[in-house]
Structures are given as C-alpha cells and as structure tokens.
Amino acid sequence: MRALSKRTTSFTDSVIRRMTRVSMEYDAVNLSQGFPDFDPPRAILDSLAAVAYDGPHQYAVTWGALNFCEALAQKQSPRMGHQIDPMTEVVVTCGSTEAMMAAMMTVCDPGDKVIVFSPFYENYGADTILSGAEPIYVPLTPPAFTFDAAVLEDAFRKGAKALVLCNPSNPTGKVFTPAELTVIAELAKKYDAYIITDEVYEHIVYAPHAHTYMASLPGMWERTISCSSLSKTYSITGWRLGYIIAAPQIVDAARKVHDFLTVGAPAPLMEAAVTGLCFGQDYYDALLQTYTQKRALFLDGLDRLRIPHTTPEGAYYVLLDISEYGYESDLEFCCALAKDVGVGAVPGSSFFREPENRYIRLHFAKTEETLNAALERLSRMKALLGKRR
Numbered sequence: 001m002r003a004l005s006k007r008t009t010s011f012t013d014s015v016i017r018r019m020t021r022v023s024m025e026y027d028a029v030n031l032s033q034g035f036p037d038f039d040p041p042r043a044i045l046d047s048l049a050a051v052a053y054d055g056p057h058q059y060a061v062t063w064g065a066l067n068f069c070e071a072l073a074q075k076q077s078p079r080m081g082h083q084i085d086p087m088t089e090v091v092v093t094c095g096s097t098e099a100m101m102a103a104m105m106t107v108c109d110p111g112d113k114v115i116v117f118s119p120f121y122e123n124y125g126a127d128t129i130l131s132g133a134e135p136i137y138v139p140l141t142p143p144a145f146t147f148d149a150a151v152l153e154d155a156f157r158k159g160a161k162a163l164v165l166c167n168p169s170n171p172t173g174k175v176f177t178p179a180e181l182t183v184i185a186e187l188a189k190k191y192d193a194y195i196i197t198d199e200v201y202e203h204i205v206y207a208p209h210a211h212t213y214m215a216s217l218p219g220m221w222e223r224t225i226s227c228s229s230l231s232k233t234y235s236i237t238g239w240r241l242g243y244i245i246a247a248p249q250i251v252d253a254a255r256k257v258h259d260f261l262t263v264g265a266p267a268p269l270m271e272a273a274v275t276g277l278c279f280g281q282d283y284y285d286a287l288l289q290t291y292t293q294k295r296a297l298f299l300d301g302l303d304r305l306r307i308p309h310t311t312p313e314g315a316y317y318v319l320l321d322i323s324e325y326g327y328e329s330d331l332e333f334c335c336a337l338a339k340d341v342g343v344g345a346v347p348g349s350s351f352f353r354e355p356e357n358r359y360i361r362l363h364f365a366k367t368e369e370t371l372n373a374a375l376e377r378l379s380r381m382k383a384l385l386g387k388r389r
C-alpha cells in the first residue's frame with residue numbers, strides 16, 4: 001500500500017486526550033484533560049430542553065446564527081474595546097480548536113513562519129503542521145514563565161508572519177501583563193505580523209491579575225485574530241462552540257476556511273447558548289469565585305502534601321515538579337500515577353519544545369468532592385519514589 005500523507009506522520013495523537021483514555025482504563029480520578037465534572041448553568045440547560053422541540057435542527061448560516069453573533073458581539077464589545085459588528089466581524093466555529101486551525105490557515109501559506117511560546121497548548125504544534133506553517137519556538141522561562149524580548153525580536157526578524165498567544169496560558173497559568181502584551185504588540189507592528197490569540201480562559205483570571213485583550217491595545221484590532229470559546233466559560237466543553245473575532249477582511253477569508261472545514265457550529269446548541277451569552281456580569285463574578293475556591297482547595301492540598309507546584313494566575317492548570325522521582329519519561333510517570341496512585345495527569349513534555357521531563361500537569365476544574373478524592377490519592381504519590389525508572 002502507498003504511504004499515507006507525510007502530514008499525518010509528523011505528529012502523534014493528542015497526549016492530553018490520550019491521558020483521558022488512560023485514566024478511564026485504570027479508573028483514575030481524571031485531572032488530565034481540562035473539563036469540568038459539574039453541570040453547566042441551569043438556565044442554559046432549560047434553553048437546551050426548549051430547543052429540543054422548538055428547534056432549530058437544521059444548518060445555521062455557515063458563519064454563525066445571527067442571534068448568537070449579536071449576543072456575542074454585545075458581550076465582547078465593551079471587554080475588547082471595539083464595537084464588534086456581528087455581521088462582518090464574527091465566525092462561530094466548532095470550538096476554539098477549529099477557530100485556531102481556521103485562523104492559522106487563514107493567515108499562513110505553507111512555509112510561512114509562526115512564533116509559538118513554549119510551553120504551549122499541544123494543538124498549536126499540530127495546527128502549524130496541518131496548515132504547513134513552520135513554528136519558531138520562543139521559551140517562556142520558569143518559574144515566572146517570562147520571555148526575553150530580544151529572543152522574541154529575533155524570531156520576528158526571521159520573518160514570522162504570525163504569533164500564537166495563549167492568554168491566560170495553558171499549561172503555565174501565566175497571565176500576560178499589559179507591559180508584556182505591549183512588547184509583543186509593538187514587535188507585531190514593527191515586523192508587520194498577525195497575532196492569533198487563544199483566550200478561552202479569559203474569565204478565569206485570579207485577583208490581583210486581570211485579563212487584557214490583545215485586540216484592545218492601540219493599533220492591534222487590525223492585526224489580531226481573537227479566538228475563544230464558550231467551553232470553559234459556561235462549562236460546556238462537549239458543545240463545541242467557539243469563535244473568531246477579527247476585522248472584516250480577515251473574517252471574510254476565515255469564513256471561507258470555516259465553511260469548507262465544518263460548514264458550521266451545531267445550530268441547536270448555538271441557540272441554547274445565547275442564554276449564556278446574555279448573562280450579566282454577576283455570572284462571570286460567580287464563575288471566578290468558584291474557580292478561586294477550587295484553586296485554594298487544590299493548592300492548599302498540594303502544599304500539605306509537600307508537592308512542589310506552580311501557582312496559576314489564570315486558567316485551571318497546575319504544573320507539579322516531579323524531578324525528585326527521577327523518571328526519565330514523564331509519560332511513564334503519568335501512566336504509573338494513573339495505575340498505581342489513581343490520578344490522571346498530562347506529562348509536561350507534551351507542552352514543551354525543549355527537552356523537559358520535570359513536570360506533570362493537573363487541573364482543578366472539578367467538584368470539591370473530586371478534588372478531595374484526588375488529593376487523598378495523591379498522598380500516596382511518594383510511593384512512586386521507590387519505583388524510579
């Protein structure tokens with residue numbers, strides 16, 4: 001048989017999603033793939049129930065139902081500092097995953113260079129390969145995960161056409177400061193590059209940190225492709241509702257990519273989700289309070305167990321330092337953790353470009369009960385010390 005495409009041989013399946021399957025195999029408390037185990041808001045579920053009988057059940061307009069785009073534009077305009085036109089500046093996609101892929105294909109021709117900070121959410125590697133772009137990795141150096149502006153400028157100087165910005169960052173929990181974003185923005189303007197953002201954790205930013213939208217910085221609306229989703233904000237990761245917000249000439253091109261990739265996001269789910277998009281600020285305040293409590297519970301628990309970890313400024317991921325265990329492969333460590341301790345984690349190496357086997361990633365988007373059960377099991381993590389390989 002002839003070989004399948006080279007494209008598919010140059011990356012593996014998603015390790016994040018693989019670890020969910022490993023967790024299921026060993027009946028582990030799954031803190032690997034980031035998704036909640038609690039229900040979405042009741043009002044959204046009521047709308048979903050009504051939609052079952054009232055519809056719509058057929059295709060929506062390819063780039064998104066008008067009422068969804070209008071509600072989204074109304075919610076995001078004051079936050080992003082731009083009066084978003086729902087008719088020309090929005091594409092509704094199947095999750096932020098499609099938004100990012102469509103953005104990359106909209107901006108890049110094969111061979112174009114794209115800057116990706118490392119560590120990075122693993123999809124970006126595959127996104128560059130599938131769109132034919134060449135990544136240039138710029139390190140975010142632990143423990144503060146800061147970047148060196150000179151190294152970043154070098155990357156732009158190599159002709160990068162775009163930079164991918166995950167803010168708040170998965171897996172580091174870093175929230176980029178306005179000063180850092182300004183450095184990136186000024187370089188993007190100087191070297192005439194686009195910024196593709198991934199802002200799915202925009203509403204999960206812990207005080208005193210605050211989220212700044214790249215698109216809201218001076219001169220950045222024109223060159224920023226803002227990608228985000230409803231998954232994390234409304235606890236509906238399975239609904240696959242995401243979006244691109246950008247200037248009309250970018251959206252025009254992105255809509256074509258989207259149309260032929262997926263035709264459209266699920267019409268009934270868009271309809272039901274409008275209820276969420278119309279929530280007032282109190283909803284987002286309560287969401288943040290919930291995650292602030294979960295973060296405190298989980299990090300306190302890790303401290304009690306004397307497990308070294310990062311402290312996220314945003315999102316809901318924690319990197320645990322496992323260097324003392326002496327494993328050469330963090331993937332093997334995670335498999336042992338799932339099997340022998342009963343907790344699912346993601347090996348840190350799946351986020352780093354650099355050879356790195358020091359971290360594993362856990363998340364705390366779970367009920368208190370689940371988090372306590374995970375902490376109880378993690379108290380036996382030291383048992384892996386004797387089993388170094």
Ligand code: GLN
Pocket residue numbers: 016017032033034035097121170
């Ligand atoms: N963002 C989630 C994570 O990092 C997973 C998202 C996904 O699997 N599509 O775990």
